[in-house]
Amino acid sequence: MSESSPDPAVHTTSLAPFGFETTLSDEVPGVTVPWQGAHAPSPRVLMLNDDLARSLALDPASLRTAEGAGVLSGSIPPADSATVAMAYAGHQFGNFVPLLGDGRALLLGELRDDRGHRVDLHLKGSGATPFSRGGDGRAVVGAMLREYLISEAMHALNIPTTRSLAVVTTGEQVLREGGPQPGAVLARVASSHLRVGTFEFAARREGLTQPLADYAIARHYPAFGELTAEDRYLAFFEAVVDAQASLVAQWMSVGFVHGVLNTDNTTISGETIDYGPCAFLDSYDPATVFSSIDHGGRYAYGNQPAVLGWNLARFGETLLPLVNSKPDTAITALTAVLDTFGDRYRRHYSAAMAAKLGLDKNANNDNLVNDLQLLLADHRADWTLTFRALADNLRGHSSPLDSLVPPDASDAWLGRWRTSISARNQDLASIADGMDRVNPAYIPRNHLVDAALRSATEGDLEPFERLLDVVTTPFDHRDERSDYAMPAPESFGAGFQTFCGT
Numbered sequence: 001m002s003e004s005s006p007d008p009a010v011h012t013t014s015l016a017p018f019g020f021e022t023t024l025s026d027e028v029p030g031v032t033v034p035w036q037g038a039h040a041p042s043p044r045v046l047m048l049n050d051d052l053a054r055s056l057a058l059d060p061a062s063l064r065t066a067e068g069a070g071v072l073s074g075s076i077p078p079a080d081s082a083t084v085a086m087a088y089a090g091h092q093f094g095n096f097v098p099l100l101g102d103g104r105a106l107l108l109g110e111l112r113d114d115r116g117h118r119v120d121l122h123l124k125g126s127g128a129t130p131f132s133r134g135g136d137g138r139a140v141v142g143a144m145l146r147e148y149l150i151s152e153a154m155h156a157l158n159i160p161t162t163r164s165l166a167v168v169t170t171g172e173q174v175l176r177e178g179g180p181q182p183g184a185v186l187a188r189v190a191s192s193h194l195r196v197g198t199f200e201f202a203a204r205r206e207g208l209t210q211p212l213a214d215y216a217i218a219r220h221y222p223a224f225g226e227l228t229a230e231d232r233y234l235a236f237f238e239a240v241v242d243a244q245a246s247l248v249a250q251w252m253s254v255g256f257v258h259g260v261l262n263t264d265n266t267t268i269s270g271e272t273i274d275y276g277p278c279a280f281l282d283s284y285d286p287a288t289v290f291s292s293i294d295h296g297g298r299y300a301y302g303n304q305p306a307v308l309g310w311n312l313a314r315f316g317e318t319l320l321p322l323v324n325s326k327p328d329t330a331i332t333a334l335t336a337v338l339d340t341f342g343d344r345y346r347r348h349y350s351a352a353m354a355a356k357l358g359l360d361k362n363a364n365n366d367n368l369v370n371d372l373q374l375l376l377a378d379h380r381a382d383w384t385l386t387f388r389a390l391a392d393n394l395r396g397h398s399s400p401l402d403s404l405v406p407p408d409a410s411d412a413w414l415g416r417w418r419t420s421i422s423a424r425n426q427d428l429a430s431i432a433d434g435m436d437r438v439n440p441a442y443i444p445r446n447h448l449v450d451a452a453l454r455s456a457t458e459g460d461l462e463p464f465e466r467l468l469d470v471v472t473t474p475f476d477h478r479d480e481r482s483d484y485a486m487p488a489p490e491s492f493g494a495g496f497q498t499f500c501g502t
């Protein structure tokens with residue numbers, strides 16, 4: 001895209017080069033605009049993910065310097081990169097918006113991780129861009145720490161996600177509804193920031209979809225480069241359909257509610273992206289909605305698989321001209337792949353639930369799983385605690401489960417479950433241990449996240465750091481951390497809400 005960029009770099013940095021590459025803007029310039037971050041008065045690293053930094057061959061000590069903080073806030077352009085804002089479109093709550101894009105974000109460049117895979121280093125909150133649409137381009141410290149915490153928790157739960165490298169405070173106050181708040185920038189790492197919305201943007205421009213698709217294939221699904229053109233784009237679509245079916249199955253298995261599943265927040269890589277109004281379930285209820293703007297429950301917990309199917313249909317539409325020059329043939333081929341989404345989702349979900357319940361993944365456990373869900377919904381039982389309590393039940397401790405579902409209600413189901421478990425002919429202790437390896441004891445519970453962010457915004461980072469430690473070792477129950485496993489107290493209230501764009 002052609003846009004005038006802001007003033008040229010006023011600083012250069014003496015930091016060691018990051019080793020950035022810029023293949024997206026080199027190969028598909030049509031989806032990027034050269035751009036630079038806004039000036040930050042006094043950038044300071046508040047949180048830094050040392051392990052992640054090292055895995056990208058970055059030196060944590062240099063990132064903590066004033067210059068490092070300058071680069072990670074977008075205030076100092078890195079010496080070895082040409083930074084860009086990315087363009088995309090998207091369906092927001094079902095309505096098409098032709099131009100969204102990085103309204104407060106900046107792609108610093110691409111790096112290699114320790115497995116040699118290309119990743120993006122991207123900033124959020126780094127100032128206005130040509131895509132800001134009247135927004136201020138800023139972000140506040142509470143919301144950026146929230147993304148840092150929840151994305152790192154998701155990573156620790158083995159769920160594909162963007163990662164968080166740093167939160168840098170800018171030294172500026174940002175005006176929000178509740179009054180001024182400390183400004184901050186999140187530096188995040190993703191296997192790419194290509195979204196369904198990037199393809200929706202390209203599809204409405206001449207000659208842009210094919211280079212974008214070829215780029216995405218080379219970056220995420222390189223094996224398809226060998227296929228004939230006719231097969232390649234269909235295989236690409238199928239791979240994204242499967243990656244998203246797997247991703248949403250994993251969200252469902254841990255009780256994650258993304259909250260704003262617009263097509264611009266749906267990745268091509270199959271990673272979770274854009275932690276705005278997301279939150280985890282406590283008691284099991286498919287109708288759970290946390291986001292203050294999701295009035296119709298479009299993005300309710302139980303709707304997520306269907307909504308991702310809808311988003312993938314929008315993705316498929318953008319690939320029509322690449323799959324076949326005859327529209328009818330292309331529609332038939334893409335629809336046949338899209339129609340596999342439901343089965344793929346159910347397969348991934350069944351496998352996840354079999355592991356959570358210690359069952360044979362090759363058996364049909366659907367009735368057992370459905371009936372457990374009915375039981376939990378009836379008793380408003382805590383989703384996360386239930387699975388740890390079931391493992392305890394196998395170890396002969398019945399009270400954890402009894403406190404979630406009264407024994408006279410759970411007995412019949414427990415009998416059927418125990419029969420299925422016995423059929424595996426394995427000792428119960430090892431089945432229980434296997435369950436504990438996939439069922440987290442700790443998730444970022446809303447009341448804990450809220451309290452930690454409130455303290456952090458007021459300058460006390462300790463509760464946040466403690467919570468981060470707990471949720472990034474989620475399977476590792478320790479008695480001294482028992483409080484972190486408990487659901488919100490009654491006083492926290494049932495009407496907990498989350499907010500976008502904060």
Ligand code: AMP
Pocket residue numbers: 100101102103104105131132133134135136137138139260265274276500501502
């Ligand atoms: P999100 O809901 O965070 O996925 O953002 C949706 C769109 O709004 C994206 O194009 C964002 O870049 C843009 N956006 C969100 N917050 C701001 C802001 N404070 N200033 C400018 N653009 C924003």
Ligand code: MG
Pocket residue numbers: 264265274
């Ligand atoms: Mg977004």
